[in-house]
Amino acid sequence: QEIFYFEKIESTNNEAKKQANLGCHEGAIVLAEMQNGGRGRISRSWFSPAGKGIWLSVVLKPPFHPYDAPKCTLLAAVAVTKAIRSITQVQCGIKWPNDILYEGKKIVGILTEMNAEMDAINHVVIGMGINVNISQEEFPLDIRETATSLSAAAHKPIPRLPLLQEILSALEKEYHKVIQYGFVEMLDEWRELSVTLGQTVDIIGVSQKSSGLAVDIDKDGALLVEIEGRIEKIIAGDVSIRP
Ligand code: BTN
Known part of the structure; x- marks a missing residue:
């Protein structure tokens, strides 16, 4: 070692x-x-x-x-x-x-x-x-x-x-x-x-500001966020958890 x-x-x-x-x-x-x-x-x-x-x-x-x-x-x-x-x-x-x-x-x-x-x-x-x-x-x-x-x-x-x-x-x-x-x-x-799943998150770093419910993580480690009924895959960047 x-x-x-x-x-x-x-x-x-x-x-x-x-x-x-x-x-x-x-x-x-x-x-x-x-x-x-x-x-x-x-x-x-x-x-x-x-x-x-x-x-x-x-x-x-x-x-x-x-x-x-x-x-x-x-x-x-x-x-x-x-x-x-x-x-x-x-x-x-x-x-x-x-x-x-x-x-x-x-x-x-x-x-x-x-x-x-x-x-x-x-x-x-x-x-x-x-x-x-x-x-x-x-x-x-x-x-x-x-x-x-x-x-x-x-x-x-x-x-x-x-x-x-x-x-x-x-x-x-x-x-x-x-x-x-x-x-x-x-x-x-x-x-x-995780403290992220089940929370409403703001997605930082995309052009238009969006937020949604963090529902899961996928097999690649991406965060899956439900935005207006669709599932978005967040592969990089940051999210902030809504208090
Ligand atoms: C972050 O949250 O932005 C990541 C911080 C990582 C800090 C550690 S301290 C040991 C190692 N050496 C560095 O210069 N950074 C990481």
Whole structure:
């Protein structure tokens, strides 16, 4: 097992991509106490204060078609949600495609990045930012209303090591299950842990604004939304859940 550990780094995802390009093995992980250039999706930054979270990237080399790389995000979300629930009893849930929320606030963000040829994946880096021991007042003002942490949810400090161990072992288990039995077998678990299904969602990123009822996830990991009696397939982007 290759573990790259840093007190401080720009971004564990950047380092993981570098290690993958240098030929690290599948399953290699990069961990840092703090990031000074932590990245989120759609070129957002990720607040990554020292010692207060799990800032982690995992290198996978899945035998999937590049089209199927987003499945890695869904399986990571399932694994992390299960690990958090079992170690902390915080009943967080998955917001499609890749946020983990508690009472509507974000506790985990996942950033999956891929390096692929025409029809084969070279590697996938799954980056996970888990807000562990951050008090509500410590979050920067622009995310204070929308982010939270495990300690804030559980009203007590959460030791990081047992949680990290559980996350890594859950990830390994889900990954092998998906490879052995296929992606569709994992979707029931995803459905059970989802906070999106059954909710009215606004679809962000399409030209005309639309909203509908999130009814299911399909075999490719797309969100199925019922809009005016028709089922629309949302394959990428973001949705926001109507309160
Ligand atoms: C998001 O919700 O926008 C995704 C956030 C992903 C943050 C993690 S922290 C570890 C890894 N390294 C990064 O630079 N980003 C991811």
